[in-house]
Amino acid sequence: STGKYADPLRYLQPQHESNNITPHIASLVGRELYLDASHPLGIIRSKIQDYFASLEKTTGTAYDIFDAEDPIVTSQQCFDDLLIPEDHPGRLPSDTYYLTDSRLLRTHTSAHQSQHLRSGSEAFLCCGDVYRRDEIDSTHYPAFHQMEGVKLMTQQSVSGADGLSGDDWLRSPECKMIESDLKATLEGLMDHLFGETEKKWSEDYFPFTQPSFELEIYHNDEWMEVLGCGVIHERVLELSNRPDRRGWAFGLGLERLAMILFDIPDIRLFWTDDERFHSQFKEGEIVTFKAYSKYPPVYKDIAFWISGDEANSFIENDFFDLVRSTAGDLVEKIELVDSFTHPKTGRSSRCYRIHYRSMDRSLTNEEIDVLQFQLRDACPSLGCELR
Ligand code: PHE
Numbered sequence: 001s002t003g004k005y006a007d008p009l010r011y012l013q014p015q016h017e018s019n020n021i022t023p024h025i026a027s028l029v030g031r032e033l034y035l036d037a038s039h040p041l042g043i044i045r046s047k048i049q050d051y052f053a054s055l056e057k058t059t060g061t062a063y064d065i066f067d068a069e070d071p072i073v074t075s076q077q078c079f080d081d082l083l084i085p086e087d088h089p090g091r092l093p094s095d096t097y098y099l100t101d102s103r104l105l106r107t108h109t110s111a112h113q114s115q116h117l118r119s120g121s122e123a124f125l126c127c128g129d130v131y132r133r134d135e136i137d138s139t140h141y142p143a144f145h146q147m148e149g150v151k152l153m154t155q156q157s158v159s160g161a162d163g164l165s166g167d168d169w170l171r172s173p174e175c176k177m178i179e180s181d182l183k184a185t186l187e188g189l190m191d192h193l194f195g196e197t198e199k200k201w202s203e204d205y206f207p208f209t210q211p212s213f214e215l216e217i218y219h220n221d222e223w224m225e226v227l228g229c230g231v232i233h234e235r236v237l238e239l240s241n242r243p244d245r246r247g248w249a250f251g252l253g254l255e256r257l258a259m260i261l262f263d264i265p266d267i268r269l270f271w272t273d274d275e276r277f278h279s280q281f282k283e284g285e286i287v288t289f290k291a292y293s294k295y296p297p298v299y300k301d302i303a304f305w306i307s308g309d310e311a312n313s314f315i316e317n318d319f320f321d322l323v324r325s326t327a328g329d330l331v332e333k334i335e336l337v338d339s340f341t342h343p344k345t346g347r348s349s350r351c352y353r354i355h356y357r358s359m360d361r362s363l364t365n366e367e368i369d370v371l372q373f374q375l376r377d378a379c380p381s382l383g384c385e386l387r
Pocket residue numbers: 107108109110206209227228229230249250251252
């Protein structure tokens with residue numbers, strides 16, 4: 001870890017009772033992979049920024065660049081400013097990494113929208129690492145990267161909608177104009193990144209944009225969601241002291257785009273130190289990733305009871321984080337292989353198969369047994385009784 005926010009102790013302290021950040025997560029914060037010009041995430045970030053820079057000639061819009069914001073934000077920034085309701089599941093400690101009750105690792109780069117609007121920016125791009133508690137497999141990792149884009153329209157071009165709100169605003173030509181500008185801009189971005197590619201728009205919902213959309217890209221016989229976007233909710237603009245303006249916002253996942261663009265099959269590869277990965281990429285170049293041989297996996301099963309009240313309070317993400325705190329990036333996948341409730345006692349049991357694999361070397365059964373025993377020792381802390 002080298003970046004200015006790389007300091008595990010900053011995330012593990014203060015030991016507030018709400019702090020649910022694990023050492024593994026703390027070790028990921030501040031890596032700044034997206035600022036490394038020869039890392040696939042850095043290459044794609046530059047390519048996106050180049051596209052938006054090129055728009056200045058044709059549209060006159062200059063985008064401010066923010067890409068070194070502190071990943072620790074307040075719940076005000078991450079949720080309240082964006083009209084995300086108090087009871088939204090995204091706020092739960094089972095989904096989000098908290099330092100204290102009101103400070104957390106940002107779950108999306110939208111957490112920076114309001115501050116940049118408030119400080120008077122007319123258009124900006126904001127890139128950074130974001131954190132969400134989640135399962136782990138080849139396309140999910142609890143840390144990933146987003147690029148946020150915001151554009152306000154000139155005051156003059158939206159003055160016809162002054163004072164409009166709700167349905168009146170949604171039906172106005174100004175709102176339609178912003179939607180078209182947003183979609184054209186993002187379709188242009190996709191063509192810039194992929195050449196002509198199959199795209200699909202669908203309606204979506206975000207509390208802070210209305211209307212809202214998602215864009216999917218066709219890749220390897222699958223539709224892949226790459227971004228969410230919409231017309232900025234008038235209330236967000238009011239709260240940011242820009243009540244006389246209207247505009248659009250989008251947030252896209254850099255890993256998703258990079259996996260498509262470079263044909264990278266596993267999201268964990270972005271975090272590897274393996275030279276066989278890094279030697280394949282150069283600043284400004286889009287190449288097809290050549291998979292190198294994988295080292296063999298080691299599988300271990302763990303089974304436990306989650307009885308009575310515990311069955312209700314057992315949070316799968318807590319177990320996933322426990323596994324990762326024990327074995328870090330050696331965990332390739334955690335698979336639920338069995339789940340049943342005993343007909344007589346009513347106790348519930350889970351069996352998970354943990355796939356261990358190193359990106360860099362062959363694992364020995366002995367070293368994995370050590371980790372597996374540490375994990376077994378730690379299971380009672382989640383209220384689980386080993387079987
Ligand atoms: N922040 C949203 C997400 O992470 C994406 C988004 C950004 C949607 C901006 C609308 C506008 O899913």
